[in-house]
Amino acid sequence: MVNHGIVLDLVERLAAVADGATAAVPLGPGDQGPVTQTVAAWCARTGNELLEVRDGAAIIRRGHPPDPLAGLASGQMPGTRLWMYTNFDCNLACDYCCARSSPQTARRALGIDRVRRLAGEAVQAGVSELLLTGGEPFLLPDLDDLVAACTDALPTTLLTNGMLFRGNRLERLRRMDRDRLALQISLDSATPDTHDSHRGTGSWARAVAGIRIAQDEGFRVRVAATLPAGQSHELQPFHTFLDSLGIAPEDQVIRALAHRGNADAGLELTIESLIPEVTVTADGVYWHPVSADDTDQLVTAEIFPLAEAIAEVRRRFSDYRARANAATQWFPCA
Structure with a gap:
C-alpha cells in the first residue's frame, strides 16, 4: 500500500x-x-x-x-596521452625548470624495460599518444631504443632542447621513425636575449640550429615556448619568427610559466586546478608533467599495472570536479 x-x-x-x-x-x-x-x-x-x-x-x-568528466575537450580525458620522464639530468640549468633539471641532477632514468612495458600497456589502456621528456633525453645512450619501443606502439612526441644533435647523438636521431615521431624543441623568443637569460648564453643559437637539423633530417618539429607574465608582447614577433623557420601554426606551442621546480614565480598549479595528464617517472605516477618532481602531485608509487594508475587519476579527477560542481548549486530563497 x-x-x-x-x-x-x-x-x-x-x-x-x-x-x-x-x-x-x-x-x-x-x-x-x-x-x-x-x-x-x-x-x-x-x-x-x-x-x-x-x-x-x-x-x-x-x-x-551529471558525469563530472562530461564536457571535456577532445584529448583532455585523463589517460588520452601518457607522459614519461626518461631522465632528470640535463645539459642546461634553466632558471624556471619545473623538473629542477641540471647537469648536477641525478639521472633517475626510467629505463628501457619500463618504457617498453609502459608503451605496451598504454595501447591496452586506450592511450592514443606517448610523450617522452626530461631532463634532456638525448643524454641517454639508449634513447633510440627507448623511442623505438614507443613508436612501435603509438605516435610519439620527444621533448628536447635541440642542442645535442651531433656525433653519436645525431646518429641516434637518424635511427628514429620519422613517420611516428615528432620532436618538440624548446625556444622561448624570436631573438637570443630572453631565451639566453633563462637558459644560458648561446643556447638560443644552438636551439635554432637544432630545429633546422631536425627539419633537414625529415622530422616534424614543434616548438614550445615558456613565457613568464609580462612578456605577452613577444608573442607576435615570436610567431613571425617561427613562421620564417617553417614551423606550422599548430606546432607553435606557447605555455605560461608555472610556479614549480626552480621557478620563483608563475601560475600556482594544484591538483584541484589542473586537468591531469598522466605522467610516469622512475619514482611513480604523477598528476601532470609540470609537477612530476613534487610529492604533492604524486598519485601512486606503483607504476604497474598502468591501467590501474590511469583509473585512479580519473577517479580522483572525477571527485574533484563533482565537489566543484556541488559547490555551485542553486540555493532557493523564494
Missing part, C-alpha cells in the same frame, strides 16, 4: 533543492521498512536517487548527478 503522506513529503522537499543536491526526508516513527520501500520505489520511478537511510530519515539526491 502506497504511503501517500511520505510521497507528498518527498515531492515537497525535493522541489526545494537543486538538481544534484540532497534532501533529508523523515520517515516517521515505527516500522520504517515499508516506508523505505515506498521511498525507494518512488525514487526509481521519478529519476531520483535514494542514497541511504540514517537517523530515521531517507537521504535522497534530486535527479542523478
Whole structure:
C-alpha cells in the first residue's frame, strides 16, 4: 500500500533543492521498512536517487548527478596521452625548470624495460599518444631504443632542447621513425636575449640550429615556448619568427610559466586546478608533467599495472570536479 503522506513529503522537499543536491526526508516513527520501500520505489520511478537511510530519515539526491568528466575537450580525458620522464639530468640549468633539471641532477632514468612495458600497456589502456621528456633525453645512450619501443606502439612526441644533435647523438636521431615521431624543441623568443637569460648564453643559437637539423633530417618539429607574465608582447614577433623557420601554426606551442621546480614565480598549479595528464617517472605516477618532481602531485608509487594508475587519476579527477560542481548549486530563497 502506497504511503501517500511520505510521497507528498518527498515531492515537497525535493522541489526545494537543486538538481544534484540532497534532501533529508523523515520517515516517521515505527516500522520504517515499508516506508523505505515506498521511498525507494518512488525514487526509481521519478529519476531520483535514494542514497541511504540514517537517523530515521531517507537521504535522497534530486535527479542523478551529471558525469563530472562530461564536457571535456577532445584529448583532455585523463589517460588520452601518457607522459614519461626518461631522465632528470640535463645539459642546461634553466632558471624556471619545473623538473629542477641540471647537469648536477641525478639521472633517475626510467629505463628501457619500463618504457617498453609502459608503451605496451598504454595501447591496452586506450592511450592514443606517448610523450617522452626530461631532463634532456638525448643524454641517454639508449634513447633510440627507448623511442623505438614507443613508436612501435603509438605516435610519439620527444621533448628536447635541440642542442645535442651531433656525433653519436645525431646518429641516434637518424635511427628514429620519422613517420611516428615528432620532436618538440624548446625556444622561448624570436631573438637570443630572453631565451639566453633563462637558459644560458648561446643556447638560443644552438636551439635554432637544432630545429633546422631536425627539419633537414625529415622530422616534424614543434616548438614550445615558456613565457613568464609580462612578456605577452613577444608573442607576435615570436610567431613571425617561427613562421620564417617553417614551423606550422599548430606546432607553435606557447605555455605560461608555472610556479614549480626552480621557478620563483608563475601560475600556482594544484591538483584541484589542473586537468591531469598522466605522467610516469622512475619514482611513480604523477598528476601532470609540470609537477612530476613534487610529492604533492604524486598519485601512486606503483607504476604497474598502468591501467590501474590511469583509473585512479580519473577517479580522483572525477571527485574533484563533482565537489566543484556541488559547490555551485542553486540555493532557493523564494
